[in-house]
Amino acid sequence: MKRDADLCQRIERLLAMPEYQGHPLHEALGQLWQAYVDQSARLERVTHISDRYQALAKERENDLDERFRKQLRKLEKLARISDHYQRMMQDLNAALSDASKRDVLTGLPNRRHLLQKLKEESERSARSGRPFSVAMLDIDHFKQINDTLGHAAGDRVLAGVSRILESSLRENDLCGRWGGEEFMLVLPDASPDAAQALVDRVCQRIRSHAWAPDNPRTVSASVGVSTHRPGEHYSETVERADAALLEAKRRGRDCVVISPD
Amino acid sequence: MSNLTIPGSQSTPAINGDWETGVLTMSGDSYPENSFDLFNQVIDWVERFLAQTQKPLTLELHLLYLNTSSVRAVMDVFDLLEEAHQAGHEVAVNWHYDRRNERVAELAEEFLEDCSFPFSIIPHD
Numbered sequence: 016m017k018r019d020a021d022l023c024q025r026i027e028r029l030l031a032m033p034e035y036q037g038h039p040l041h042e043a044l045g046q047l048w049q050a051y052v053d054q055s056a057r058l059e060r061v062t063h064i065s066d067r068y069q070a071l072a073k074e075r076e077n078d079l080d081e082r083f084r085k086q087l088r089k090l091e092k093l094a095r096i097s098d099h100y101q102r103m104m105q106d107l108n109a110a111l112s113d114a115s116k117r118d119v120l121t122g123l124p125n126r127r128h129l130l131q132k133l134k135e136e137s138e139r140s141a142r143s144g145r146p147f148s149v150a151m152l153d154i155d156h157f158k159q160i161n162d163t164l165g166h167a168a169g170d171r172v173l174a175g176v177s178r179i180l181e182s183s184l185r186e187n188d189l190c191g192r193w194g195g196e197e198f199m200l201v202l203p204d205a206s207p208d209a210a211q212a213l214v215d216r217v218c219q220r221i222r223s224h225a226w227a228p229d230n231p232r233t234v235s236a237s238v239g240v241s242t243h244r245p246g247e248h249y250s251e252t253v254e255r256a257d258a259a260l261l262e263a264k265r266r267g268r269d270c271v272v273i274s275p276d
Numbered sequence: 277m278s279n280l281t282i283p284g285s286q287s288t289p290a291i292n293g294d295w296e297t298g299v300l301t302m303s304g305d306s307y308p309e310n311s312f313d314l315f316n317q318v319i320d321w322v323e324r325f326l327a328q329t330q331k332p333l334t335l336e337l338h339l340l341y342l343n344t345s346s347v348r349a350v351m352d353v354f355d356l357l358e359e360a361h362q363a364g365h366e367v368a369v370n371w372h373y374d375r376r377n378e379r380v381a382e383l384a385e386e387f388l389e390d391c392s393f394p395f396s397i398i399p400h401d
Binding site: 097 | 341344348380386
């Protein structure tokens with residue numbers, strides 16, 4: 016740069032000296048000098064414009080970058096909140112599904128749940144070839160308990176029987192409230208004998224249970240048991256348990272009747 | 277000067293914008309078929325209110341379930357409020373929830389992030 020500046024000064028000085036005026040080289044150098052000055056000015060301008068374009072592009076890039084980051088943050092937040100809403104929905108669905116399968120008064124599985132279990136067990140039985148049994152249990156003279164001691168006492172009997180049933184089951188058994196004072200037990204892998212043994216125990220516990228002091232009468236139950244036959248629809252199994260229960264009632268209640276195979 | 281009234285349905289919240297008092301209320305679930313149509317009306321109303329008045333604007337929210345596009349719309353509304361707040365306009369959000377459903381409060385907390393205007397999460401019984 017220093018050398019360029021020195022050269023420029025020297026040329027300007029030479030062109031200004033009167034003794035070289037009129038010399039053919041003076042005129043040529045003068046024109047060349049002017050062309051050089053013009054070119055330099057143009058280069059300066061082009062560089063300046065180019066710099067401004069670059070600054071603009073850079074600014075735009077920074078701006079886009081900033082906007083991109085902002086959108087990304089927003090998107091992440093959106094996904095987080097949306098996921099959270101979905102989890103909430105799933106939990107609510109699970110709670111709802113659970114509630115829809117439970118009887119409100121006793122807390123036991125309801126008829127809907129029992130039907131689902133019956134369907135599952137008949138499918139399982141078809142695959143494994145192992146039978147399951149169904150027991151239909153009805154509290155004896157329940158209407159009289161309600162009529163003489165009131166509905167609250169009746170409800171307490173239902174709740175008490177429910178607890179006895181629950182605590183008498185094996186791991187994969189299911190008991191539920193079929194309706195009114197009728198309960199159903201679904202007993203996978205239970206032969207008629209095994210089902211009878213379990214149900215006898217349940218009846219014994221109901222009979223000897225210490226009911227509330229306001230309930231002086233003995234509570235008992237009648238039970239009909241059936242074992243699923245290969246190829247039979249589960250509703251037929253239930254019907255046979257029901258018929259056995261009717262037979263138990265007919266024989267004087269407080270007993271267990273097994274449906275013939 | 278105009279009020280915004282959109283009746284609620286099973287899948288859309290009831291929306292009420294009162295120009296006079298500067299209160300915008302949204303209540304219910306939100307999983308509309310077309311959430312842009314629904315929330316564009318809300319965003320328009322909020323934009324007009326903020327542009328045409330100096331009155332404070334308060335959002336009273338009783339929202340339960342929001343689908344993803346509704347979450348986005350609510351975030352957009354909050355962005356408008358944040359901008360207005362930065363510019364000195366008085367704005368506030370009151371997010372109401374049932375004490376038995378703490379999850380809604382947690383969700384409101386997540387919306388609250390990045391908001392510097394007054395934002396209250398208020399339980400009720």
